[in-house]
Structures are given as C-alpha cells and as structure tokens.
Amino acid sequence: MDPVPIWLMRQAGRYLPEYRALRQEAGDFMACCGNPEIATEITLQPIRRFAIDAAIVFSDILIIPDAMGRNLRFAEGEGPILDPLEGLSDVRKLDPECVVPGNQPLMETLARVRAELDPEIALIGFAGAPFTLAAYMIDGRGGGDFPRTRELMQQDPDLLDRLLEVLSRAVASLLIGEIDAGAQAVQLFDSWAGLLDGSSFDRWSIGPARAIVAEVHAARPGIPFIGFPRGAADRYANYRDETGIDVLQIDQGISHSTMAGLQRGGPVQGNLDPQLLLAGGEAMRAGARAILDAMAGGPHVFNLGHGVIKKTPPEHVADLVATVRSHQRGNAS
Numbered sequence: 001m002d003p004v005p006i007w008l009m010r011q012a013g014r015y016l017p018e019y020r021a022l023r024q025e026a027g028d029f030m031a032c033c034g035n036p037e038i039a040t041e042i043t044l045q046p047i048r049r050f051a052i053d054a055a056i057v058f059s060d061i062l063i064i065p066d067a068m069g070r071n072l073r074f075a076e077g078e079g080p081i082l083d084p085l086e087g088l089s090d091v092r093k094l095d096p097e098c099v100v101p102g103n104q105p106l107m108e109t110l111a112r113v114r115a116e117l118d119p120e121i122a123l124i125g126f127a128g129a130p131f132t133l134a135a136y137m138i139d140g141r142g143g144g145d146f147p148r149t150r151e152l153m154q155q156d157p158d159l160l161d162r163l164l165e166v167l168s169r170a171v172a173s174l175l176i177g178e179i180d181a182g183a184q185a186v187q188l189f190d191s192w193a194g195l196l197d198g199s200s201f202d203r204w205s206i207g208p209a210r211a212i213v214a215e216v217h218a219a220r221p222g223i224p225f226i227g228f229p230r231g232a233a234d235r236y237a238n239y240r241d242e243t244g245i246d247v248l249q250i251d252q253g254i255s256h257s258t259m260a261g262l263q264r265g266g267p268v269q270g271n272l273d274p275q276l277l278l279a280g281g282e283a284m285r286a287g288a289r290a291i292l293d294a295m296a297g298g299p300h301v302f303n304l305g306h307g308v309i310k311k312t313p314p315e316h317v318a319d320l321v322a323t324v325r326s327h328q329r330g331n332a333s
Ligand code: CP3
Pocket: 008, 009, 010, 011, 012, 013, 014, 023, 029, 056, 057, 058, 059, 060, 061, 062, 074, 077, 078, 079, 080, 126, 142, 189, 191, 307
C-alpha cells in the first residue's frame, strides 16, 4: 500500500521560532506575504524541519478582499480587520479582475518555492471560499459571530448572492493564477461554512464552490481540488458530491467511522484535533493511529482538522510525522 501523505494546515507560522524571528525582522504579517523572498523562506521552514509531503504557500485568504480595496490590516491580538461593506454601492465597486494583478508577489513566491522544492514534495495553493470571505468583508472582522453577515442573510439574500458571485470569479481566477505560477493542488477554505444550515448551506457554500471547481477544472484539468467546508457536519457528503471537488478536508468534529464512510465516496484529508497536537505525547500518538487505522481502507491524506495552534511545541509536530511514518512501516511489513 502507498504510504499515507502528511501535511498540516498552518504548518508555517507563529509556533515556529524561525518564523517569529523572520517576522520580527520583516515587520507585519502582510509585509511578509507581500515579499516573495520572505514568503518563500517561511513556506520552506516547515519543510526543512519535518519530513512532510507538501508545502502550502505562505499567504492568507484575506488577500482577495485586500486586493479589492477593502483595506486589510491586522491589529495585534485582534485578528484581521477590513473596512466593512456598506451595501450595494460598495459591492458594485468590487472588481474580481484585479485580484491576480494585485497579487503578483504571491505568484512570484509560488514560482520560487516550486523551483527550490524537492520534486517529490507537492506545492499547494489556496483561497478562501466566497462565503467565508464575504463574512469578513461584511462584518469587517473575524470572531466567529458575524452578526452583520447573519442579518444580511435574512434581510437581503439577493445582495449576498451578488457579492458571492463576484467573489467566486475572483477566487477562480486567483486559483488559476496560482496553478500557472506553480501550485500542483489547490485548497478552498470555507472556514465559516458551519454558520450555514440547510438551504443556506446549499446556496452560499455549495453553490459558489461548484462554480469555482467547474471553472478551475475546465481551465486547468488534472489539478486536484481540495474542499474544506469546516463545520459542515452531516453535509460533508453533499458538499463533495455537489461541488465536484477531488479531495474532502474534514474537521475534527467528524467521527472516525463517519469519516471512513465519507472515504467510500473519494479521498479524504484530515482530521486530528489540533488540541491533541498541542498536548502531544501518547494521547496524540494514539489519536493519530486511530485515524490511520480507520482510514486504512482507502485514499487518505493525513492532516489536522483545523490549523496548528500557536502554542504548539514544534517537537510535537516532529513526533506526529514520525508516528504517521512508522505506522506505514507497520502496515507494509
Ligand atoms: O497553512 C499555512 O501554513 C499557509 C498559510 C495560511 C495562513 N492563513 C497564514 C496566516 C493559511 C492557509 C491561512 C488561511 C486562513 N486565514 C483562514 C482559513 C483557515 C482557518 O484558519 O480557518 C482564515 C479564516 C484566515 C484569516 C486569518 N488570517 C486569521 C483569522 C488570522 C489570525 C489572526 C491572529 O492574529 O490570530 C490570520 C493571520 C495569519 N494567517 C497568520 C498566519 C501565519 C498569523 C500572522 C502573524 O501574526 O504572524
């Protein structure tokens, strides 16, 4: 059996001392993203440390609204802040065609990383899904609550449709640009899809994803498309079936048996709880092995159920990678 590939969401970032050192030198986070030399180095930092199978380009989902003029900034300890959208007149001003020209440093980073990376290691590009981007753009900040977004869903769903259409075009063109620059797979992060239920999930998470997947697959056939509707609970199967994604990233809220069921419909990626990685030790190793055992019957990419937590000791990541690798050897012998 082929070994199970492993990479981790947010594998580059603040839990690595070498990231913190470089970031201090460069100034703020957006300055790092906008500097291909620094972003290349940060992308490669976890690859140098750990025997992982993929690099994910160092960037952020919010570069799309930023390129559209929504003035992204990061206040220390507060997370991302944007100028909140104020209705139709603001939505009309958004130009999806400025997203690739506005993100040339990202394209250059991808090209540089690809050139430096071992050919055996895959390079992953990504984008935020339209609903998740819209939630940050409407509320102007994160936090998980998104009261203005919820209000718009009730009061003016057609305006939300219109915003998501513009964002779908922007996301598809960014992903195609990333592929042309060197990405060999792409992941769509719908981090706040869990706020949607029933028909709103179909309309605002599945609908835009289906349009994006169709556009990217038609334009660049053969590039694996990973979809992550975080918090989709019992709608994961629908999401995969109706969007046409190739790989389903699953959060840690999904049980091993449910994930094994989802695997019967195609490749799955996930889903170790990032809290277990933070804790480390035997609990983490047992959790990883349980996932590997449950997924042994089909295609699986090992990952977390969400990003690496900032306080995670890097040694725990090394231990996790070794656990996944030695499990392979166990299976093969
Ligand atoms: O996975 C990787 O290693 C690639 C890099 C990556 C980042 N953000 C770097 C980053 C990826 C894939 C993302 C995705 C992202 N960004 C998502 C989707 C995944 C998820 O977490 O649900 C979301 C919602 C964002 C928006 C965003 N950007 C948030 C909420 C934050 C955290 C703010 C904070 O201070 O905690 C960011 C900033 C960010 N993006 C950092 C990194 C390494 C921290 C920046 C820093 O202070 O150095």
